[in-house]
Amino acid sequence: MxxxxxxxxxxxxxxxxxxxxxxxxxxxxxxxxxxxxxxxxxxxxxxxxxxxxxxxxxxxxxxxxxxxxxxxxxxxxxxxxxxxxxxxxxxxxxxxxxxxxxxxxxxxxxxxxxxxxxxxxxxxxxxxxxxxxxxxxxxxxxxxxxxxxxxxxxxxxxxxxxxxxxxxxxxxxxxxxxxxxxxxxxxxxxxxxxxxxxRAGKLNALDTPVPLLAGIAPQTAGRARAEDVVLAPADRPGVWNLRVDTGHPVLFPRPNDHVPGMVLFEAARQAATAASGLHPFLPGRMTAEFARYAELHSPCRIETEVLEDHPGEVTVRVSGRQDGALVFTAGLTSARPARVRSLS
The missing domain is CATH 3.10.129.10 (Hotdog Thioesterase)
Incomplete structure (x- = not known):
């Protein structure tokens, strides 16, 4: 389908x-x-x-x-x-x-x-x-x-x-x-x-400010506003660092000692958009699997793999790793827009 x-x-x-x-x-x-x-x-x-x-x-x-x-x-x-x-x-x-x-x-x-x-x-x-x-x-x-x-x-x-x-x-x-x-x-x-x-030993994270990384271009992430970007540049193509803004009123509506799962899900969507180059990236299927909490004060790398197993659609596999351990994996599939042939 x-x-x-x-x-x-x-x-x-x-x-x-x-x-x-x-x-x-x-x-x-x-x-x-x-x-x-x-x-x-x-x-x-x-x-x-x-x-x-x-x-x-x-x-x-x-x-x-x-x-x-x-x-x-x-x-x-x-x-x-x-x-x-x-x-x-x-x-x-x-x-x-x-x-x-x-x-x-x-x-x-x-x-x-x-x-x-x-x-x-x-x-x-x-x-x-x-x-x-x-x-x-x-x-x-x-x-x-x-x-x-x-x-x-x-x-x-x-x-x-x-x-x-x-x-x-x-x-x-x-x-x-x-x-x-x-x-x-x-x-x-x-x-x-x-x-x-x-969460013993992690609850004090609420009292420690989280450094706010510079984000990638909003258009690359599929966002209209810079403040909504949750990805920061990393050291190679297809890989980003998680950008954590604990002051964001929607992503962090209340204090939290870890990164909420829906923030990681949004990071997966933005990474899929950036990796696939589709604008807009309109996922028809989205799944996620989380292995552990994402901590606020440790770098989290977001890695992608772009697959084109089926004609007319693109699937991007996304994973997040922190301190050498897997935090989450996700898969997002979007239809690729049909090309319009020129009559000239």
Whole structure:
């Protein structure tokens, strides 16, 4: 299936098993599960997604708006993907940013964990795996005013007492009845006490300023603003250093003792853009696997490999390494724009 095409008949393999080591680290890739059933729910009251539930500090950064419970493990959300946003803005004059799908999945997963599955407000979350399939042709700026409806199925639910230990969320996004994207991810929950044990010796990173590296050209990274670039030059082509700006209001909405997973995912997207030379780079499939936390004060190298295994599309494999150890791997596939032959 071409990367830029998403149909209702898409079939995918069952998700891979997650190991305890991966759970303690960060995120691991799993293939998208089958599409959930999308019967209409009976009319019920809805729950509003607040910035606290979505772990955001600004209302404008919250994309899921509200949800209705269908059953104990099934929910229907309404979301709004704005035509303009300081970070998740348009990638060109026609398309919205496909990364907004992954961010919506992340926010909805945390909101459900808190409000429906009993995760306390001070829970630390880690998304173990994230796989997103997008149809860029259905992610148009012209349709941005239209609400997005998405169905959520929660599975692999593991409890810790009355609270939540972990669960998988599988989502299907539609706008005006048209399938836009599918995504899946597994979320783990850690109590503050357990997190302090896990991160012993690293929590003081909050008190130490992180040097801000000079970024690469925004156009090379596929960004419009220099402040949104998360890559810095390195010593050879196809390799960059991670640029960490702890003052960025969207990437670091609150103090953190490590680099958030979505920052690394954005670094993978920017590296794929720079390595492929495609502008815009519109990924139809995005996956990520994280092996460990990315620390704030140690250089993290972002390396790429460009593959053209299938006609008409480009896949970029991205990896991040820190202190000689693998931090994450990702894969992003984009359709290559068709060449227009000159009539002259």
């Amino acid at each position: 071409p990367a830029a095409t998403l149909t209702d008949e898409t079939e995918t393999a069952p998700p891979a098993a997650l190991t305890p080591a991966a759970a303690a680290a960060a995120e691991s890739t799993a293939p998208s599960p089958p599409s959930p059933v999308t019967e209409r729910p009976a009319p019920r009251s809805h729950t509003v997604v607040t910035k606290e539930l979505a772990h955001r500090t600004a209302e404008t950064d919250v994309f899921p708006a509200r949800w209705t419970r269908i059953s104990d493990t099934r929910f229907r959300f309404t979301a709004h993907w704005p035509a303009a946003h300081p970070f998740f803005g348009p990638v060109d004059d026609r398309h919205q940013d496909p990364m907004i799908v992954g961010e919506t999945l992340r926010q909805a997963s945390m909101a459900l964990a808190h409000a429906e599955f009993g995760a306390p407000a001070d829970t630390h979350f880690v998304m173990w795996d994230l796989t997103v399939r997008v149809d860029p042709a259905a992610l148009l700026l012209a349709d941005a005013a239209e609400p997005v409806e998405f169905d959520v199925v929660c599975s692999e639910v593991r409890r810790r007492g009355r609270g939540l230990h972990s669960m998988r969320t599988t989502m299907e996004f539609r706008r005006a009845g048209r399938l836009v994207a599918r995504g899946t991810g597994s979320t783990g929950c850690t109590s503050p006490r357990a997190y302090r044990r896990l």
